[in-house]
Amino acid sequence: MKILVCDPIAPKGIELLKARPEFQVEVLSRRHSEEELLPLVSDAVALVVRSETRVTRRVIEAARSLRVVGRAGVGVDNVDVEAATQHGVVVMNTPGGNTISTAELTMAMLLALARKLPQAHASMVAGQWDRKQFSGIELAGKKLGILGLGRIGSEVAKRALAFGMEVFGYDPFLADARVKSLGVRLVNEVDELYRVADFITVHMPVTELTRGMLNASAFARMKPGVRLINCARGEIIVEEDLLAALERGQVAGAALDVYATEPLPADHPFRKHPALILTPHLGASTKEAQEKCGVEVAEVITSYLLTGEVRNAVNLPYLDAKTYEQVKPYLVLGEKLGRLLGQLAPEQVDRLYITYGGRARELPNVDPVSRAVLMGFLSRTGMGTINTVNVRSIAATLGITVEEKRSNEPVTYNEWLHVQVFQGDQKVISAGGTFFGSPQNPRIVRLYSMPVEIPISGHILLLTNRDRPGMVGHIGTLLGRHGINIASMNLHRDEAGGRALTVLHLDNAPDRSVLEELERDPDIDNVRLVYL
């Protein structure tokens, strides 16, 4: 079996691969373009990469024998994971192996920014002795804002606290308890962090929500003179906007390890800017990190190719055909219940409690269904790389625990899937679903412990209202006036004249202004639009 090592990984990792008589290991001595890779991958069973080689759809399609792509590192944005999944290729990474090294580089960047070390060094090399120009600031007592408190962000937090910094964190998907134990002040709105932070460091993946997040508007909302560090991914910062903010002095300096285009072009304006400190994507470039990642990637690839064991996979669900047929309807229902709750639940939650009742308790394997619930729930994070294989570990990283129960308690429906969401001991929301007539017809039938009937696709408008005559007509007329057609409507009230939960299935999505108009009615509140 041919294993093509496309980027340099630790010799120990290569030795481990070479020690297997089943493998022919070929190591490329330099980075290859897509075009150059095509003939080389045609008979490869495994590709090993760091962040340099791009494993594109064309590369995957040209590699007809490919079974696994091993990424010695965290980010898999250089691998077309969707194409890999479509072609049955497992993508595995080594999360954790380079956490400490990247956190330490971030600390080095913080200190270098505060004391202008590279600039002072360059002036010494140029024969100068300029003490005045390189006067700096202390870290102690300063406020550090961390965007993304995962593995690396948390390690940075610990180190910054030891330096006497006050640490603020923004990570809307992380459970509060995990952050409290770190000693970080978690903010709900990123602006709270922007307003106070003297330094801001980025430790998020590139997602729909984070791509371009640090743009002109974000810089304008930051404390004037803020200093930035990016050891995560270049696409998170809009580079022209950063240059403009540096020119205006809104951003006093930045230390960057990653760029929108890598390698950074030789004539890129960043290279000449005096307030920038630049490194060529060195976060993981230490002996220790490379050894950990190199050995781990060799181990996971070996286990997969020789025994079929899947570890650290970022894609590829794994179910035999019979079990898949049995759980399939529940996968759809579970994903939609999760998606509904994800859109209605508050940002920081600690626990999902999933109950399998009625015939659902007899499912041969509830794990894939729970994963589907989690996938739906976490779709709110915008992380495109979440899938059934990695969703539990992502939830764990976010501090969300999942409990499952096969319940014998009598239920109203033949099949019953119920999900409760908790913040600490407090249940914040719950929803339950079943099938009407056949497994092809899933329905959400319980929300906030109230009976409802929600179809599982399309635009759903939810609101609570005072139960008074004319309310249904009023809502219908208001939506009609804005060209919104109601496909179905469902009402539940606690008592005549009390509060009612109204659920409308709409043919098209109303604008924000329509929702605001509904909200202005004193008898209507909690107006929420969700998309399933």
Ligand SMILES: NC(=O)C1=CN([C@@H]2O[C@H](COP(=O)(O)OP(=O)(O)OC[C@H]3O[C@@H](n4cnc5c(N)ncnc54)[C@H](O)[C@@H]3O)[C@@H](O)[C@H]2O)C=CC1
């Ligand atoms: N410079 C380098 O050489 C290295 C760069 N990295 C990059 O660093 C980043 C972080 O890596 P890890 O800490 O290992 O990942 P992680 O998955 O442990 O942590 C990422 C955190 O970002 C949070 N997040 C996601 N979307 C967010 C949003 N919209 N707003 C705020 N927070 C959000 C997640 O909830 C999670 O807690 C990744 O992009 C990775 O590729 C990682 C290793 C080396």
Ligand SMILES: O=C(O)CCC(=O)C(=O)O
């Ligand atoms: O392998 C490298 O040097 C890059 C590491 C990285 O960016 C990652 O693990 O996400």
